[in-house]
Amino acid sequence: MLDQFQEIETKFNDLERQMSDPELIADIKRYQTLVKQHSDLKRGVDLYKRLKVVLNDLDDLNELKNDSDMKAFVEQETGALLNERADLEHKLKLFLIPKDPEDEKNAIVEIRSGTGGDEAALFAATLYRMYTKYAESNSWSVDILSQNVTGLGGIKEISFSVSGSNVYGKLKFESGTHRVQRVPDTESSGRVHTSAATVAIMPEAEDVDVDIDLKDCRIDTYRASGAGGQHVNKTDSAVRITHLPSGLVVACQDERSQFQNKDKALRLLRTKLYDVTLENKQKEQSHARKLQVGTGDRSQKIRTYNYPQSRVTDHRINLTLYALDMILNGDLNSLVDPLIEAYQLEKMMSS
Numbered sequence: 001m002l003d004q005f006q007e008i009e010t011k012f013n014d015l016e017r018q019m020s021d022p023e024l025i026a027d028i029k030r031y032q033t034l035v036k037q038h039s040d041l042k043r044g045v046d047l048y049k050r051l052k053v054v055l056n057d058l059d060d061l062n063e064l065k066n067d068s069d070m071k072a073f074v075e076q077e078t079g080a081l082l083n084e085r086a087d088l089e090h091k092l093k094l095f096l097i098p099k100d101p102e103d104e105k106n107a108i109v110e111i112r113s114g115t116g117g118d119e120a121a122l123f124a125a126t127l128y129r130m131y132t133k134y135a136e137s138n139s140w141s142v143d144i145l146s147q148n149v150t151g152l153g154g155i156k157e158i159s160f161s162v163s164g165s166n167v168y169g170k171l172k173f174e175s176g177t178h179r180v181q182r183v184p185d186t187e188s189s190g191r192v193h194t195s196a197a198t199v200a201i202m203p204e205a206e207d208v209d210v211d212i213d214l215k216d217c218r219i220d221t222y223r224a225s226g227a228g229g230q231h232v233n234k235t236d237s238a239v240r241i242t243h244l245p246s247g248l249v250v251a252c253q254d255e256r257s258q259f260q261n262k263d264k265a266l267r268l269l270r271t272k273l274y275d276v277t278l279e280n281k282q283k284e285q286s287h288a289r290k291l292q293v294g295t296g297d298r299s300q301k302i303r304t305y306n307y308p309q310s311r312v313t314d315h316r317i318n319l320t321l322y323a324l325d326m327i328l329n330g331d332l333n334s335l336v337d338p339l340i341e342a343y344q345l346e347k348m349m350s351s
Contacts (some may be wrong), residue, residue, distance in 0.1 A: 005048040044095040051088045103169025105203040112157040116195020121154025124197040133330025140164030168203040173339040176302030205274035218242040224253035
């Protein structure tokens with residue numbers, strides 16, 4: 001393994017030399033490719049550099065082990081360094097696991113209110129705010145594709161795209177049923193209610209991933225109206241597309257232009273068709289191995305947000321954090337990072 005990381009470090013250093021070349025700046029596409037490769041390798045190289053320091057320190061302590069005056073110090077330091085070495089070697093093994101090629105894609109997120117009526121719709125709005133805050137912290141951009149809001153400020157359903165670096169890789173484990181336990185504003189007796197919303201995370205498909213023949217689609221236009229749109233139109237700007245071979249239906253009405261709504265609807269349709277293909281592929285793979293941390297079953301209850309105890313529990317990895325406010329304000333890394341590591345560990349153990 002150390003030989004592999006020596007090669008990775010050499011490649012990393014070579015990338016840094018290339019990126020420092022002033023002539024390269026003129027070739028934006030090439031420069032962006034190198035920056036991406038550099039970013040992908042940096043974490044592994046940093047871990048490897050730290051491991052080399054730990055191994056050198058252990059060698060130095062080994063030379064002092066026969067010094068009686070240093071015995072207590074050597075034993076204490078050696079124990080701490082051995083623990084750190086084991087942790088670093090574990091993280092480096094995870095780093096070597098091949099990445100999912102979909103991880104680099106942008107994502108389309110769908111949130112739907114579930115059981116709980118108005119309270120569920122308000123919780124869906126809370127989840128939307130949480131993901132937009134998380135996107136903001138990662139310098140990602142968010143674009144609403146379609147939405148259906150309630151008069152109380154809740155969300156019946158919303159679809160939005162998230163664009164940036166490694167979006168799907170970070171968000172893919174958010175798919176599933178999210179449950180909330182809290183006292184609604186309308187509850188006079190102070191009883192805690194339980195309601196839910198479902199989240200679906202899909203890698204956004206590109207033109208090369210899915211080819212849609214418009215001859216296979218029925219395109220209807222109508223007037224955007226009601227709480228589901230940002231405005232009430234006097235023209236037929238809203239667009240509904242029915243993909244006849246699959247039966248999938250998508251609709252967009254949030255833009256004033258029929259052309260813009262059609263473009264967004266096609267993006268959504270393309271992604272849904274691509275998601276069906278990926279889901280079928282994952283089902284085939286699941287016959288060979290069953291991963292507890294998955295991205296497929298959206299009916300699975302994955303997380304509970306408990307307001308009275310300020311507690312968030314992810315049921316897949318039995319992780320409980322008493323940091324509800326921080327998480328709802330977009331600090332999701334404390335949940336996302338352990339989920340990614342758990343998934344990588346399962347892949348390593350089952351490979």
